[in-house]
Amino acid sequence: MTSIFSTASEMAESLKQKEISSVELVQMHYDRIEKVDSGVHAFLHLDKAGALAKAKIIDDKRAAGEKLSPLAGIPLALKDVLTQKNQPTTCGSKILENWRPPYDSTVVERLNANDVVILGKTNMDEFAMGSSTENSAYGPSRNPWDLTRIPGGSGGGSSASLAAFEAPLAIGTDTGGSIRQPAAVTGTVGVKPTYGTVSRYGLIAFSSSLDQAGPCARTVLDAALLHQVIAGYDEKDSTSINQPIPDVVAAAKKGEVKGIKIGVVKEFQGEGYQKGVLNRFQESLDILVNLGAELVELSCPSFDYALAAYYLIAPSEASSNLARFDAMRYGLRISETAGQSAEEVMRITRGKGFGPEVKRRIMLGTYALSSGYYDAYYGSALKVRTLIKRDFEKAFSQVDVLVSPTAPTTAFKIGEKANDPLAMYLNDICTIPTNLAGIGGMSLPAGLAEEDNLPVGFQIMAPVMQDDRLYNVGAALERALHEKWGGNILKQIPDLNNLVGIFAGKGSN
Amino acid sequence: MELKEVKHLANLARIEMSDEELIKIQKELDLILNSVARVQEVAKDDIPATSHAIEMVNVFRKDEVKSSLSNQEALSGAPAQEEARFKVPQILGEE
């Protein structure tokens, strides 16, 4: 029986067999959102009328016998960083409150062309800067495993919506781990595809050379189905790779690691890593070995410098990308007294419209690019990027994939790291190198940490344009773990209905 | 970093900040810069810079006219408009 607890591929099969209609499926999810989102706060905007109307059209097409896309009629939660025509698109920022773009992002065009039904826009750290969604101007999202904890970030709304069964699929974007770390801490699956394989057109840029949209789901196969829909060449994005996307769905169905060489990166262990995280990681490695994979211990020394390079490159690009929010053409405009000049209005609006983390990064990036400091900071960071690419190239000459924990810890408490930017930045220590090198990475659940019963993520990394390897290895591990757990890890999540009452309304503080 | 420098950055970035905010961000920037400065340890002269992760060249589009937004769509997000144009406060600057 299809329910909100089904996987997207199960739902798709039920739709195909006409056991359920898309309208029913969409309505079911809105009912769930109504029930739990006051506590979870995964969504910033819902497009109920639009989604139900769309579902009806898809049902009619299906009734008429039209050939439909595999995900036709399936609901999806869209991170609020992607433009959707005439729908609010805020990036979690006050500066874009009430802005409705006059155009669709390419990701949205592809979702629409495949008849995926967009339920609404999900919460995120402002302009995707953060690892907890605490930086959203509209209040944090909460982790469905424990509503006092963060659901990861920046795409915490998307991951929370999956774990809370508010949507079976979601879109995230990943600049330094914003798809994978939220997936890790919510017990869901998230993939950052190879840079250049999912169009960035309409993805509101944080750091152009690092940003990449990708699929979020509750299973590896569901992620692959969504990956296939959104990936592909787009001439509107000059950095888009004009090559066929590997067959990720076939890889997700295969899940065979016999003879595959898996590299374990030495630098991604040790100090700062929670015991339960390392234990679950080791168990997953044991499983892969049992399945016939060969483990190779590797060192990537430059990865120790990745975090530092990232916190120069990303803020530098961001300082330029976010210059356009100036109160002139769209978005917020604040003028305090009559007769203020455009320049003053820009200053005041940006001062009030951006949150502290965004301002911090704009200032940092402005500094790193300014004359006299460029070489020492931004220029040096670009060189580190070369070293990281070289380390990956060397590693991939020896192994098929690399693996690591996705994040050093499980979900922390809301507010715990809010006043310590450096501690917060450490969340992305394992995910950042892939962004700097442009390669693909996946996080999937590895179990619960014994200390806190919270999900732990297992990260897989593959060479450029070999994203199918992520799905192949991921599917093999997932299958074995599901057998061990007796199903999806989310079966172990506490009943949200008992929890939301306590937190209802606290999302938007 | 001196407060004067922080003020200069805020000016370059066109962000109005109170003195309190400037002092707070001065401390934070110092902390972060101390931490990220370690990139200099390995950024040797002979290492080339990577600005794009995926190396490609000559990505061009044909010189073809595509449809533009309507004037109404273009101005749909404008905080103020007049005579089909974006209305903005007086601009101080060069003519």
Place this chain on the structure above:
Amino acid sequence: MALSFDQVIEKYEPTLGLEVHVELNTKSKMFCGCATTFGAEPNTQVCPVCLGLPGALPAVNAKAIESSIKIGLALNCKISPFNRFARKNYFYPDMPKNFQTSQYDEPICYDGYLDVEIDTDEGKKTFRVEIERVHMEEDTGKSLHVGGATGRIHGADYSLLDYNRAGIPLVEIVTKMVKGTGKYAPEVAKAYVTALRDILRSLEVSDVKMEQGSLRCDANLSLAPINSNTLGTRSETKNVNSLRSVERAVRGEMIRQGNLLESGGKVIQETRHFLEESGETRPGRSKEQAEDYRYFQEPDLLPVAPESKWVEEIRNSLPEKPAVRRKRLQAEWQVPDKEFDAMLNADLLEEVVQTVAAGADPTRARSWWLGEISRLANEAGKSPAELISTVDVATVIKLIEQGELTDKLARQVVEGVINKEGTPQEVIVKRNLKVVSDDSALMKAIEEAIAAQPDTAQRVRDGNIPAAGALIGAVMKSTGGQADAAKVRQLLLKHLGQG
């Protein structure tokens, strides 16, 4: 006592630098598919990309790259095998992204030159203007300042922005410092911009209309005491909107700086604006501190790496250089220097070339454009080319050559065409201007003239040929000037036994 220009150049040596911005005539913008039509309704040629909407991304126009390479090759530049776009970061409301996508330390073309010829006291002399770089960038939007007493930016109540121009491809051509021009600096500046304009026009890469802003010139100028081997502080003069203004702006700035230095003052490095009415410059708003543009490579665009095969193809497709072409045309048409220069100065070479191409005789074409049409244009306050098409001029000239029109009739035809009465043929029909070539009709008029002046006719019969003039005049008058005078003369003399 203020120094005159001549006094300034006795003491100071100028150093010139010219930055020319050229709007390319591509169909679509530099980074998006919006049209580039001049004069469209405000904000109708805009899209998410050129409006800088969140999420939009640029995509490079291939034609703009090709045009830039053409320009570089025509200016004897090297073409960079690997060059990139950068972001120039600064806030200004006419710039939608608050950064300009431009080329910084890696221009597409560099190290070229352009030789220009000017008249000097010792006759024609060639100056070599070295080109530092040719790089690509995008244009900004246009602002309209509303309210305030002056109608200018200062004191305006608010501004209105139109982004149709934002994102139109621009090529910036920057010279190296031009030294050793002495008193000819203003002429060299003008000759350089003129020669550059001619090249750009011959390449068909731009409309090169200074009055519409598709060619814009900034002139940098500094003075140093003669033989001092030093370099003075330079000013940058913007808003120089015609070829004549280039010369005037440089001259004006030389006089201003010379007087400033002479009175013990210091030239400050600043942007100045050229004032068309007075020929002087006035200071722009001084910036509180030097801008820090925080250039970095544009992450949304990839490097441009023109293959040498492509560059050679473009090189081989370049048209004849304007200076070479002019020498060739002058020889072909056998025009003396002075008259050829007159045509160049009147900026009518292209009109004459096209008229000749449409089948007219070069001498007549030149004389019509420089004579009658220029006169009428002057009266109308327009440029000759605006009045009449080269095809129509050629048609009129051909009709003259065929004896269908007299010069006098032709002037009426041209007047009719200019008055929008139609094509030359239509004007001829409407105004009934055809040469009377029907012998019987002419004979009738001749007989009438003889009957009216029998004495004169007799004198002609008696051998006084010049007396025939009065009779011919009478015939011309009675035919309304539509008869061919030579033909009338021939028929008349024959009739009176003198043919």
